[in-house]
Amino acid sequence: MQRILSCQLPAHVGQRVTIAGWIHRRRLLKSVAFLILRDRSGLAQVVVSQPSLRAAVQALGEEYVVEVEGTVVANETAPAGVEVTEPTVRVLSEAEPPPFDLYRPTLTATLPTLLDHAQVSLRHPARQAAFRLGAAAVRGFRSTLDAAGFTEVHTPKIVASATESGATVFGLDYFGDRAFLAQSPQFYKQTLVGVFERVYEVGPVFRAEPHDTIRHLAQYTSLDVELGFIRDHRDVMAVLRDVVAGMLEACAPLYPDVPVVPAEVPSIDFPDALVIAGAPPDEPDLAPAHERALGEWARREHGSEFLFVTGYPMVKRPFYTHPDPARPAYSNGFDLLFRGLELVTGGQRLHRYADYVAALAAAGQPTAPYQSYLDTFRHGMPPHGGFAIGLERFLMRLLEVGNIREVTIFPRDLHRLTP
């Protein structure tokens, strides 16, 4: 008999059906046993009242994988108003007792224990839900960009030189040559603006992050966007606004608390942001406390959970950042704050070869390690810009969890290389 999902049971009341999944919980009462079966669509209650099955049900444990054939009966007190009665139960796989109870509303083990046993802890409905939300967000990311004429690309993760700075890069031996894991697809996505005008990539990036913090990982999923033929960074911000709205729209069916992205996200210039945040006027960047103050201001003054800060000082932005032509000490770079936390960084990039050579010289950096990248700009590049969203950080902030590892399937950090 064709298996149906637990969420389909209400449409089959009175019928004989087959469901399959994991035993989420087993409760043995005196004359009846309840099996809560978990499948990818949710939970189903199976009532075992046949004395002949008593011994078999006693032998079952939580996380056993079973196939159940039974009759669907309406029962107001059961999940979704139905339960499965008169079952036959076939064991597909046995299981050792899980290291923590998956059936409790919240996992009670410590985070390290949950991560050590991620194979099992990820099965908890609340944890599953976070990753389904992540998948939906990425789907919304792509569909927004596909509709706007972007091309998806896949770029090398093994590169000849470090993208941003050598400090936090993983090195490896590449057939006898020294190579690195890409910290970002920045250079490639810019180069590909020369090919496709508008590109995006969803892929892993690697940081040999020596700090043990709640928001740093050695590998994360970067959602990268770059587009050409912009006037300046404001065209990039408009795309970012639509992308975040598209991500959240895709999340909405799964998550009731999706925030609204205003059609016009409020925007504040960096020197004004310092004033509002009560920071000294010569600060080159925003500290977390400043960002929180700005988040409160945006909510109070604009009723918005989102705020753009534009015009960051050039001194704190990477060498490929385009300056504001009207005041060259400030950049055409921006951050998007969400609830008083930086969610996205982006901006306009330089697009002329001579400007790159000058920028590297001003930064005291040699051009040789960047030659392959710089060659792109010898061959005609339009004004362009882009941004990157860290998927796990997006989820962390949307779900307001305390540690990025809670929203990372198998996190990699200073101390963790398995599972």
Place this chain on the structure above:
Amino acid sequence: MQRILSCQLPAHVGQRVTIAGWIHRRRLLKSVAFLILRDRSGLAQVVVSQPSLRAAVQALGEEYVVEVEGTVVANETAPAGVEVTEPTVRVLSEAEPPPFDLYRPTLTATLPTLLDHAQVSLRHPARQAAFRLGAAAVRGFRSTLDAAGFTEVHTPKIVASATESGATVFGLDYFGDRAFLAQSPQFYKQTLVGVFERVYEVGPVFRAEPHDTIRHLAQYTSLDVELGFIRDHRDVMAVLRDVVAGMLEACAPLYPDVPVVPAEVPSIDFPDALVIAGAPPDEPDLAPAHERALGEWARREHGSEFLFVTGYPMVKRPFYTHPDPARPAYSNGFDLLFRGLELVTGGQRLHRYADYVAALAAAGQPTAPYQSYLDTFRHGMPPHGGFAIGLERFLMRLLEVGNIREVTIFPRDLHRLTP
């Protein structure tokens, strides 16, 4: 004035418009100049007949990035039946002469030269088209699986032990520990069947491939699928059939020669395949000549470009392969041949812990390096299976190009780490 794309020109005849892009070709005649402008939608012809612009047009070179304002005029002999006249031309970026002519129908430089200058050669319309086709194929892959209840996942690319065999793996230092670049997400996608039942991943995989061949890369894009609660490999083959059909359907608007995937792809059992291929009955695998013979047979007998071969001998499949219960020397593994070439490998996997322990013992392998993976099977796993499609190999075979590097954006191989 808002920029429009070259493909939108026919809707603007008689109007003044702005287009922007690269100078694909510049032709100076005695009293008139033609600029062919390339943007992401195609080519547009600009006619410069004003004597006052003569010097400015002479200064332009191919691959300059320009913005052109002009009047759209119908002209049967121009591309798409329109051209832009009475232009003003604004240079956005200058460019050095490209190392080869991008305007010729075919790039004439050698493959190494094209790859050395990938920043420029990728701009050629025919090369662009291949990668747009790749993006469409991946879109079709995802949409087919999204509709079938699959969850997209992102798994670690830095792992503690080699997945399949140690021979072709990149090693790296991970905060003082020895680590490896993942050769495939095989173990993780299986583990995640325990969480989501049905998962897929699109991501890079890494092979320290010491051979310099037309079809091997050190990094490629793997389209990985795994699903639980299968009867056996035939359920996996049914999903694969739909996935390949979905990929080709998404490609169809861009590529006229998309092959038809039969609703029921013909399938042949391994021993029968040996007979048809004229191979000795004790061969444990199919050689390329055998696959070609089978491809011809499938076309002749079934009118199909696709053929499943099932029941490969266990001896040639990885240790996690599920045997055929009726004849344990043969597997529930399959290949999908496309035009007589292996396109996809897949199969049913073991799902019980004891079976893994026995399989590793039979293969003479220790369990310790696999412990984190094996732990998954201690905790209840359904019967499951899956497959992996190499995106670049899919494109290579669809477009029938001679070298996989022609359909890889920035290939990585034994000799190539840049651009």
